[in-house]
Each structure stands twice: as C-alpha cells, then as structure tokens.
Amino acid sequence: MWFDQHVHMEHGPYSPLEYPESWLEQFLAVATSRHVGGLGIVEHGYRFLESAGLLPGEWSQKRCLYPLKGYTAFLDQVRHKYPIAVGLEMDYVPEQEDGIRDYLRQYSWDFVLGSIHFIDDFGLDVSDMKDQYLMRDSEEIWAKYYQYSIKAVTSGLFHAITHPDLPKIYGLAEVPSDVLRPWYRLFVEALADHQVALEINTAGLRRPIKEIYPDPLLLQEAAKAHLRVTLASDAHEPENVGLYFDEAKILARECGIWAITAFTADGIRTISLS
Numbered sequence: 001m002w003f004d005q006h007v008h009m010e011h012g013p014y015s016p017l018e019y020p021e022s023w024l025e026q027f028l029a030v031a032t033s034r035h036v037g038g039l040g041i042v043e044h045g046y047r048f049l050e051s052a053g054l055l056p057g058e059w060s061q062k063r064c065l066y067p068l069k070g071y072t073a074f075l076d077q078v079r080h081k082y083p084i085a086v087g088l089e090m091d092y093v094p095e096q097e098d099g100i101r102d103y104l105r106q107y108s109w110d111f112v113l114g115s116i117h118f119i120d121d122f123g124l125d126v127s128d129m130k131d132q133y134l135m136r137d138s139e140e141i142w143a144k145y146y147q148y149s150i151k152a153v154t155s156g157l158f159h160a161i162t163h164p165d166l167p168k169i170y171g172l173a174e175v176p177s178d179v180l181r182p183w184y185r186l187f188v189e190a191l192a193d194h195q196v197a198l199e200i201n202t203a204g205l206r207r208p209i210k211e212i213y214p215d216p217l218l219l220q221e222a223a224k225a226h227l228r229v230t231l232a233s234d235a236h237e238p239e240n241v242g243l244y245f246d247e248a249k250i251l252a253r254e255c256g257i258w259a260i261t262a263f264t265a266d267g268i269r270t271i272s273l274s
C-alpha cells in the first residue's frame, strides 16, 4: 500500500474553522481505490494569520487569513481516527528562518514539508506571475531556487523538500542539463548530510510541463546518495489523491530508487518498490 505524503484539503467545502470530516473521508475513499493506505495532510503555511510577516510579497500577505488554531483543532479531532499523518507545507524564506521556526513550534506536527514557491516576491507557481519567467534570466532563477532549497535543508526545519524542481512548471525556464547538474549535486549533498527526504511529486503531470517533479537526473543523484524519497500527489481535490503513482514507481525504479519513505503518525515507514 502506498502512502501519499502531500495532500491538501484547502479547496474543500468548509470554512477554516469548520473542517468537515466528510470532506476528509472523500479523500480517503479515493486513496483506498488507488491502493493508498494513508495520507499526509498538509495546508499551505501561508493561509494562516500567524504566518503574516514571514512570507514575501502582496500575494502571500493577502492569503494569511485564518487562525492556525482552526486547522489544528480539526487535526486534533481526526488524527487518531483516520490513517493520516498531520503536517504543514511551509515556505522557506531565508531571512525569516527564526520566525518560521517559531511558527512551526505552535503544533506538534507529524511532519513538515519545506517548499520554495517564492524567489523573493516572485511566485514560481503563481499563474498571475507567469510572465516574470520571460523577463528573468533562467539560470538566475534556478541558481536562486537551489540556493534557497539548500538553505531550507540546512535549516533543519523540514522532513522533506517538496516538488524539488518547481521552476520547470511552465517549461519557461529551460536551461541545459549541465547547468542544473552541479546544483542537483549540491542539493543532494545537503539532503544527505542533514537526512532530509526528497519528494517525488506527481502534480507536475497535471501542470503545463506534464512531467513528474523532480527531473530523472536529480532522482539518479538521490539514488546514488541513498536519500530518503517520499511519494506525493500534492492533491488539492479528492480525485487527485494517489494519481499517477504507478508512473512515479516506474520513474523511481528507472532512476535506481527501490524504496519510498513515509512519515506517518507512527513514525517512519519504508515501502519497497521491488
């Protein structure tokens, strides 16, 4: 059975203070149909009032609307009833590392995912900002992305780094693989040194690039370094839970990865891909 480490419930029919269990059950029903035995539930850290001031730009600031307590109260209600691990997907912002640490301490998470969605105030996957890819230097985008990713790893704040080559999302920041390879190596070295996992995220197949995150070359480096690798759909709706996991398994095996790590409520589990 799979474990889907990265599932958002945020587009559900709920107000932030009233997360209905029936909505969670819809995610779990799809999970069962796709041989996914457990879910890592996350919300974006930027949705909550307490993260205001930690994230760059107007786009995030406008979204810090709800008390974190609404979400954690829901988690407390369900965490022992369902096969879920409770977590948060939090942006890493280098100059806010201490604030992010304090923010994460407000709840006893089973796991925390680290993301780089922003390079300063440029939202890499914010569709309204897509044009910025055309105005910026692609090599500079990737360099900053991996500089921030490496800092996220060394911060010790996260169990796994999500969608670890997000700038490819629209296919607008193409650079030769010999530019990316040194970054992959530095990133993997940091992940190995700090025992942080790398995420295989199938959401890229639902984006314009139509590729799993990350690139096979990065996964090959991960395999050589014996990194922990998690598997995630990054679903925001029930129908995407566990989607394309068979494709992810094929890719992982082609790249030399033979096990998936799951951060569950009962600790770390290993799922063999053989």
Ligand SMILES: [Zn+2]
Pocket (backbone or CB within 6 Å): 089, 115, 117, 162, 163
């Ligand atoms: Zn994300």
Ligand SMILES: [Zn+2]
Pocket (backbone or CB within 6 Å): 006, 008, 089, 234
């Ligand atoms: Zn996500």
